[in-house]
Amino acid sequence: xxxxxxxxxxxxxxxxxxxxxxxxxxxxxxxxxxxxxxxxxxxxxxxxxxxxxxxxxxxxxxxxxxxxxxxxxxxxxxxxxxxxxxxxxxxxxxxxxxxxxxxxxxxxxxxxxxxxxxxxxxxxxxxxxxxxxxxxxxxxxxxxxxxxxxxxxxxxxxxxxxxxxxxxxxxxxxxxxxxxxxxxxxxxxxxxxxxxxxxxxxx
Amino acid sequence: xxxxxxxxxxxxxxxxxxxxxxxxxxxxxxxxxxxxxxxxxxxxxxxxxxxxxxxxxxxxxxxxxxxxxxxxxxxxxxxxxxxxxxxxxxxxxxxxxxxxxxxxxxxxxxxxxxxxxxxxxxxxxxxxxxxxxxxxxxxxxxxxxxxxxxxxxxxxxxxxxxxxxxxxxxxxxxxxxxxxxxxxxxxxxxxxxxxxxxxxxxx
Numbered sequence: 585x586x587x588x589x590x591x592x593x594x595x596x597x598x599x600x601x602x603x604x605x606x607x608x609x610x611x612x613x614x615x616x617x618x619x620x621x622x623x624x625x626x627x628x629x630x631x632x633x634x635x636x637x638x639x640x641x642x643x644x645x646x647x648x649x650x651x652x653x654x655x656x657x658x659x660x661x662x663x664x665x666x667x668x669x670x671x672x673x674x675x676x677x678x679x680x681x682x683x684x685x686x687x688x689x690x691x692x693x694x695x696x697x698x699x700x701x702x703x704x705x706x707x708x709x710x711x712x713x714x715x716x717x718x719x720x721x722x723x724x725x726x727x728x729x730x731x732x733x734x735x736x737x738x739x740x741x742x743x744x745x746x747x748x749x750x751x752x753x754x755x756x757x758x759x760x761x762x763x764x765x766x767x768x769x770x771x772x773x774x775x776x777x778x779x780x781x782x783x784x785x786x787x
Numbered sequence: 788x789x790x791x792x793x794x795x796x797x798x799x800x801x802x803x804x805x806x807x808x809x810x811x812x813x814x815x816x817x818x819x820x821x822x823x824x825x826x827x828x829x830x831x832x833x834x835x836x837x838x839x840x841x842x843x844x845x846x847x848x849x850x851x852x853x854x855x856x857x858x859x860x861x862x863x864x865x866x867x868x869x870x871x872x873x874x875x876x877x878x879x880x881x882x883x884x885x886x887x888x889x890x891x892x893x894x895x896x897x898x899x900x901x902x903x904x905x906x907x908x909x910x911x912x913x914x915x916x917x918x919x920x921x922x923x924x925x926x927x928x929x930x931x932x933x934x935x936x937x938x939x940x941x942x943x944x945x946x947x948x949x950x951x952x953x954x955x956x957x958x959x960x961x962x963x964x965x966x967x968x969x970x971x972x973x974x975x976x977x978x979x980x981x982x983x984x985x986x987x988x989x990x
Contacts, residue, residue, distance in 0.1 A: 614860050618935035620942060657817050727981070728974035732821035735970035739823060739963055760942055763966070767938035770973075771931035778930070778980065 592683055593676040594716035596703065598696045605695075605702040607772060612698055619768050625761035626693075632758040633689030635748045636741075640682040643744055648678060651736060658729060661713075661722045673719045688765050701769055705776035727777045731770060738763050795886055796879040797919035799906065801899045808898075808905040810975060815901055822971050828964035829896075835961040836892030838951045839944075843885040846947055851881060854939060861932060864916075864925045876922045891968050904972055908979035930980045934973060941966050 589595055596602050607615075616622075636643065652658045660667070662674050684704070691697050706712040710724040738759075745758045792798055799805050810818075819825075839846065855861045863870070865877050887907070894900050909915040913927040941962075948961045 615931060615935050617858055618861055618932050619938040620854075621938070651823075655820055658821055727977050728818060729821050731970055731974040731977065732818050735822040735824070735967040738966060763941060764938040767934055771934040774930050774934065774977065774980075777977075 589683060592679045595680050595683055597687065597700045602699045602703050605698045607698050607702070607775065609695055609698065612693060615768055615771055619764045621764045621768060624757070625764055628757045628761040629689045629765060631750070631754065632745060632762055633686060635745055635750065635758065636685055636689060639744050639747065640685045643685060643741065644678050644681045646740060647737065648674065648681070658733065661725045664720055665722070670719055670721065673717050673721065676717050688762070688769070698772065701772035702776055705773035708773065709776055711776070727774065730773065734766050734770060738766060792886060795882045798883050798886055800890065800903045805902045805906050808901045810901050810905070810978065812898055812901065815896060818971055818974055822967045824967045824971060827960070828967055831960045831964040832892045832968060834953070834957065835948060835965055836889060838948055838953065838961065839888055839892060842947050842950065843888045846888060846944065847881050847884045849943060850940065851877065851884070861936065864928045867923055868925070873922055873924065876920050876924065879920050891965070891972070901975065904975035905979055908976035911976070912979055914979070930977065933976065937969050937973060941969060
């Protein structure tokens with residue numbers, strides 16, 4: 585996918601070090617039904633992956649530099665507790681952010697994918713945030729911020745989906761598939777938060 | 788809003804019996820920024836409220852009867868533990884579901900609104916599910932199911948937004964505003980889940 589994923593720092597998709605999720609493929613199938621996620625959505629995500637493939641750095645730059653950087657309550661999660669920038673942290677996590685877009689569109693949603701959703705969730709909680717990058721930053725990202733910001737991602741991804749000249753109907757279907765996947769992923773990320781001893785605080 | 792809300796069973800919006808949320812208007816303002824929710828979105832939600840006003844029963848019928856009823860893992864939340872239908876429960880909660888659409892579009896997002904989001908969240912957890920309707924049903928709705936199903940609501944609401952002959956651009960803006968509001972509401976609903984002692988199980 586895109587490039588050797590071994591080049592992405594801290595990206596451990598499919599590796600043995602990623603803990604097995606408590607969610608099974610069967611439970612994910614149920615979740616897909618609840619979200620109305622069908623094989624058509626899978627096909628349109630693949631198409632979205634092709635369209636977004638060359639644009640992921642641009643998309644992540646848009647999210648991080650044009651939006652998150654100007655919202656103090658979000659920007660703090662990639663800064664030191666004193667508010668200083670940590671360029672190496674941003675570079676590493678941006679590389680994973682880019683890959684996450686591709687994984688959303690192009691990976692099969694199998695047990696490895698489920699496991700990595702759990703890992704992503706954990707890396708936003710106090711159990712694992714900052715750990716893989718060895719940085720000193722906010723102790724966790726409140727789940728409310730994660731959920732709220734997906735609204736921005738869902739809205740701002742759409743223009744990028746039009747860039748290959750697909751029909752309005754195809755763009756709409758790619759976008760719908762993307763939005764469904766994001767809800768499914770959030771449903772999975774909530775698990776690690778609920779399992780976190782500090783959950784009430786971390787909300 | 789639509790009709791005397793005192794006619795809606797168990798609907799306690801703005802009443803003293805609704806506990807004050809731990810979330811303040813200032814924290815909601817921060818959440819709105821994180822979701823990219825602006826005054827333009829507020830205006831388009833008002834417009835959506837006008838467009839949806841006469842259609843809310845139809846929308847809720849679509850969600851409940853055409854979709855939820857055919858998904859056992861969701862349908863069980865309005866049935867007895869033995870799987871029997873509870874028509875009176877459905878009727879009451881459908882009336883509130885209709886009003887929720889209107890509240891999403893037409894209410895000011897003030898402290899009363901925040902408090903009622905907490906109440907809605909609680910009524911999906913084991914702390915309060917079934918209580919206001921005095922029914923015997925599933926003990927709670929897992930947060931993952933709530934999040935996943937919002938993908939269905941977001942997708943299926945769109946055609947209803949076109950029914951007043953608004954331009955494609957207006958429909959898109961109404962839909963975007965709706966989707967942002969849903970993410971904000973989910974961010975608020977997660978709080979009661981995190982505060983629930985049974986949180987890990989309820990995920």
